[in-house]
Amino acid sequence: MREGFVKKCPECGGINLFINKEKGEIICKDCGLVVEDKMVDFGQEWRDFDSDTSQRHRRTGAPMTYTQFDQGLGTEIGQKSDIYGLGGPERSRFLRLRKWQYRISTAIERNLKLALAELKRVSSYLKLPKSVEEEAARIYTLAVQRGLVRGRSMESVVAGALYAACRRHEVPRTLDELSEASSIDKKEIGRTYRFVTRELGITVLPSNPSDYVARFASSLKLNAETQSKAVDILDAAQKAELTSGRGPTGIAAAALYVSALIHGEKRTQREVADIAGVTEVTIRNRYKELLEELDLEKEIKKIKKKR
DNA sequence: AAGACGAAAGTGGTTGA
DNA sequence: TCAACAACTTTCGTCTT
Numbered sequence: 579m580r581e582g583f584v585k586k587c588p589e590c591g592g593i594n595l596f597i598n599k600e601k602g603e604i605i606c607k608d609c610g611l612v613v614e615d616k617m618v619d620f621g622q623e624w625r626d627f628d629s630d631t632s633q634r635h636r637r638t639g640a641p642m643t644y645t646q647f648d649q650g651l652g653t654e655i656g657q658k659s660d661i662y663g664l665g666g667p668e669r670s671r672f673l674r675l676r677k678w679q680y681r682i683s684t685a686i687e688r689n690l691k692l693a694l695a696e697l698k699r700v701s702s703y704l705k706l707p708k709s710v711e712e713e714a715a716r717i718y719t720l721a722v723q724r725g726l727v728r729g730r731s732m733e734s735v736v737a738g739a740l741y742a743a744c745r746r747h748e749v750p751r752t753l754d755e756l757s758e759a760s761s762i763d764k765k766e767i768g769r770t771y772r773f774v775t776r777e778l779g780i781t782v783l784p785s786n787p788s789d790y791v792a793r794f795a796s797s798l799k800l801n802a803e804t805q806s807k808a809v810d811i812l813d814a815a816q817k818a819e820l821t822s823g824r825g826p827t828g829i830a831a832a833a834l835y836v837s838a839l840i841h842g843e844k845r846t847q848r849e850v851a852d853i854a855g856v857t858e859v860t861i862r863n864r865y866k867e868l869l870e871e872l873d874l875e876k877e878i879k880k881i882k883k884k885r
Numbered sequence: 886a887a888g889a890c891g892a893a894a895g896t897g898g899t900t901g902a
Numbered sequence: 903t904c905a906a907c908a909a910c911t912t913t914c915g916t917c918t919t
Contacts, residue, residue: 765897825909846888857911862890 686722689732693718696760697736703759704751706744714743721774730770734762738770742782750785752827754855787821788812790830790854797853798845800838807837811868818871824864828856832864 694715701711717739721727727735737760744751757764775782788809795805811833815821821829831854838845847858854861 768898823909828910847890848888858889859891859912860910863910866890 689722689727690719693722693732693736696733697740700736700740700756700759704740704755706740706751707747707749710740710743710747710749713746714740717742717774717778717780720778724777726774726777730773731762731766733760734766734770735774736760737762737767738774741767741771742775742780745782745785746780748783748786748789750789750826752855785826787815787826787830787833790827791834794830794834794850794853798834798838798849800834800843800845801841804834804837804841804843807840808833811837811872814872815868820864820867820871825856825860827854828860828864830854831856832861832868835861835865836868 697711697714697718701714714736718736721735721739737756740760741751741753741756753764753767756762756767760767774780791805791808791812795802795808808830812821812829815829815833831850834854835845835847835850838850847861851858851861
């Protein structure tokens, strides 16, 4: 472990931290707090099958990254301030080179530079892991190369790319959250998201309700026990085919509501609904279905009798 | 008084002719 | 392109705690 790496939960001081590398999240098992969700994935993105391939795969030099407009490989010819101290021919030669370099950076590159700055802004606002940011940058780059940005605002395509990247990495954010972070209309993001994924042939798995549980539970300050119970409920719900066709956030919210009830950490439907970005009515409907299909009634009655 | 519940009408998106 | 449709929302009245 590196110096300064989080070992204790800042909320409750617990040392029971659960690390989820794929999502880039560290979750405190005691209080459910998401301690750090911007951790860097130190793993390799490939697997080695024998020593031969592992030799070829070894990396040297600075990492290549899609979050720089030129994948981090370009050369900048100085700053304006560099010309002081240069005289006459030196100076004009410098300016000429600089101008020339400016010209060869095509419209695409300039667009990318701007867009990636925006992408970083939104991504850091949402505290997205680096891996998602990279993926989004890759998607955006492809979109620009295919000319999919034409007729759409750059920001909306950035938001759409981020949304797609989140889904693919199973660390979903809701359209509402993306919308708030990027100040783009929710529908607009949804539209460009669908368009871009279709045009680029990107397949996105339908999002899983339990992917939302950790984040919602943390916002609601529910303990880890309640959280894992909610995941159990969701598993059972999926087996009972209660999840298909329904909005994943609504189901996740309902499962959290029930499990909070069972564990005596009651939250109002309103509170859960606000965090999950659905209405109370939706929670009620899902809640009702959950009670009907899974025999949770006994457990709830038990709790009620205790009082 | 606040929260939970349910009915009814409205909205935006998908699907299939 | 249009209509039917399912999921979800909004709104509002009633019941429960």
